[in-house]
Amino acid sequence: MFNMCLWRIAMERTGLLFRLTTDDRDELLKIINSAITAVKQNKNAGYSAGMVVTSTAVQEIMAKTEDSTLLDKFLELSTLCKSVLAVRMQPNQKAQIIELVKTATKNITLAVGDGANDEPMIRVANVGVGIAGLEGTAAVRASDYAIAKVALSSxxxxxxxxxxxxxxxxxxxxxxxxxxxxxxxxxxxxxxxxx
Missing domain, CATH: 1.20.5 (Single alpha-helices involved in coiled-coils or other helix-helix interfaces)
Structure with a gap:
């Protein structure tokens, strides 16, 4: 899936890709702030943005603290990006991200998944797309739309x-x-x- 995000951004020829992989709160805030600045500066130049976020980063972002700056900045960056890719996450963390964006922004959310671990995320999203594949049909059963296979010419x-x-x-x-x-x-x- 990570390669699909890279492929999509490469196909647009003008893309910014941000990776949130650390569990250090201060470093995450620094990365997110610089990413927001980069997206806003390059928005008029026709650049699109994508974000890859890991389990450790989401765990730190969603941690219950009195200071919600990190969560607010993550939400802002998420809405600026065309696609957010959740890798190496537990099913409930994927669902939390979708729920956060859905309730805070009132935007329509789309979730695409291919396995049983994507089922909660697909159920929470406004529009769910399940891909039938090697991991079974749990995602397809939970989805609004089903795809038999993904044809990647690359x-x-x-x-x-x-x-x-x-x-x-x-x-x-x-x-x-x-x-x-x-x-x-x-x-x-x-x-x-x-x-």
């Missing part, structure tokens, strides 16, 4: 790139052999292209 392009790389690498050795008459001359070009 995945296949990545495989094709490797096939072409290996083919060109092998063909260069073949042409080198033809050029030197298969004399046993060592080809050092092979070492340069390998990785």
């Amino acid at each position: 995945y296949y392009n990545f495989d094709m790139l490797h096939i072409l790389q290996n083919g060109l690498l092998s063909l260069s050795s073949f042409w080198f052999g033809l050029f030197n008459g298969f004399s046993g001359q060592v080809e050092f070009f092979f070492f340069c292209v390998f990785n």
Whole structure:
């Protein structure tokens, strides 16, 4: 799923991606403030933003404290981003994020999931999309809309790139052999292209 977010931002060609992965409250606040500033500065230039948030960061953001600055700033950044990706989270944490955005902003929320761990998030969202896959159909049963599979052409392009790389690498050795008459001359070009 993380690669899908990167793929989506890359396809727009102008994208900002922010990662909230730490559990330090002060560092999270600093990252969120700089992200909000960057999004606001680049909004008129046609940039879009995406955010990836982990379980440890959400745990710190949702912690019950008297100072709700971090929660308010997280909510502001969430509404500025086109997509928020929740990775390595417990099902209830995903649902908490959706519930927070839904109640605080009155915006319509969309949740996309492919497994049983995404079911609470899909149920809480205004619009839920379930993807049937290897993890079963729990997300599909909880969703408003179901998708049979996700066709990512970039995945296949990545495989094709490797096939072409290996083919060109092998063909260069073949042409080198033809050029030197298969004399046993060592080809050092092979070492340069390998990785």
